[in-house]
Amino acid sequence: MNFRLIFFTFILIFTACSDSSSGNKKNSFQNQIKYAKTLEILECGTAVKVHIYHPENKTIKRFYLTPEKNTQTPKNYIRISTPVKSMITLSGTHIGMLSKLDGLDVISGVLDKKYIHNLIVLDGLKKKRIHAFGNEEMLRFEAIVNSNAEVLIYSGFGQDFPHAKQLEKGGIICLSNYDWKENHPLGRAEWIKLFGYLIGKETKAKSYFSSMVKEYDSLKKEAKKLTRKPTVLSGNVLGDFWYAPAGESYFAELFRDAQADYLYDETKGTGSVEMSLERVLAENRKAEFWLNAGFSTLELIQKSNKKASYIEAFSKGKTFCYSPNMNLFWEMSAIEPHHVLSDLLRILHPELIQKNEMYFYQKLN
């Protein structure tokens, strides 16, 4: 009897999952993430530990994903039973990621339909299979509780989701998504793996991600051969300030990979840099291209920013933006960074990309 007990204890010790640092790779939690900085997914058999890092204060939210009913949840972890069957997604990027996994059927709630592009989701809203909960400032929390969703995923903007504790009491686990704070476009796209693990399609997620990385890297490699770097201005004015992607943001990385000469390439931060309109004009008046101006026509840009016409890229018709199809861009650009890169190369280096159509961007008229 004692011998049996010792034997099973021995087996348990050597087969149980441990951190990858212990050296036993087969039975240890292996990190599945390569590019993302705010996400860590540790997998061991059917058990998955998800660590979501707050981009500013580096605090960690820990989740334990498992299909097993009888396993114990590690200390300080929130348990999520997989596969999740019902999910509320509060950002277009989540819809894009789930669509790549053919997992839109798990969506039970979204924000307002005016922010949605996906036809399946729009149809779900029409048929009331999917509920719309308003906009982020005015969410209908009682309706969320009543929705019987298992998980709610929201874009983290620094603070915890409002009423997260009450929602968790109602059985809805809130997960923050910091994909927009990633400083590499591939890091942003890598969040698809989280969705894959949540809905039980992790193999599909990994497979899509690796093939997309190959395409991205191939475009980047081709672009590296180019010697000319066109000057690029990005962003637009909002109130008193011009907001442009900061040097450590994923968009700055896209500009680098597209061989663009972006003036604020070396600024700090993963979000935006704020500058006066005067400074931006003084420094970028002669920029060859103006990208991401935030409006769908030149007339609308001029209305919002009366001094836009002094930017040469505006007056010479070299202003491009994804705004004509804004919802499509926000849904799919995070998960298709290779298409964003392709569009940027098509705009900046037409000699490299021969085709006329672009995935997201349009020349503004």
Add this chain to the structure above:
Amino acid sequence: MAIKKRDLIFFFTIFLLLIGAMVLHLFSGQLKLTWNEFIDSMFNFDVKNTQQLIAREFRIPRLIIAMVAGAGLAVSGMLMQTLFNNPLAGPYVLGINSGSSLLVALSLLTGFSFFQSDIGIIASALFGALIFGFLLLGLSMYIKSSISLLLIGLMLGSFTGAIITALQAISSAQELKAFTIWTMGSLQQTQFDQLPIILLFFVIGISMCFFLVKPLDVLVIGEKNTEILGLNIKRIRILSITVTAILTGLTTAFCGPIAFVGMAVPNLTRILLKTQSHGKLLLANLLFGALFLVLSDSIIQLIESFIPLPINAFTSLIGAPLVILIVLKRLK
């Protein structure tokens, strides 16, 4: 209006400070400019020259609109404080700004193209300020308590805020964006070509004020005495509200809502001048209002690389403690 030597020194000092602040403002931006570039930008403008472009399209209009907005809001505040006999009155607190915001919101969010043009936005802002001004005036005939009137002003602000929020919820993303940008307010969007119309409206508003100087002096001693002296109170009220609507609407249309200047500056001038003479107060508010906003905007430009602050946040940062001081002073 006899001007004492002390007052003369005060006005001269404020005038000199304003000149100094104007020079500081003109040279506060990130790009270094010379006097010659300013002069050339006015009389020998070459659009290809970036320095001249910055001078003509950024520095000069920004300075002028800061002066117009500061002076206009301060004078509006002075008129409201005398008319409602309340030191806490001002176009922002009384909800006159809210009237402008509501009409601009309706214009921008309803999609009629006329209302989305420059003239449409100015007309909407002026009309909104007029409607709310006269609404308050009508209510003031029945409500004698100045605190109640201020509360009504605050409620009007909340009410219009709620309508605007509802409008935002049903508007398209592009319309919503245009309105959100407008509400953020800015002194940077004014163009050189717009200066004549801005100055025209400003001069009209201020000129009308000069007709109000004596009646307002009399109004301070009470409405009954004003009538005994043969002045038409109704006309004084209508003219005061019209001037306030023009000056507030003009500022709101070009800069968005700017808080506290209209309340804080008139109180400061009253404290400094220790007078109820509206001739002196008008001049003081014109100079001090312009000085306050020009100096605030210069500081914003100087600290921009360290802390980017919108103009509205900066005026609230200075204005709010000032108002608390005024309230505490009155309680003593």
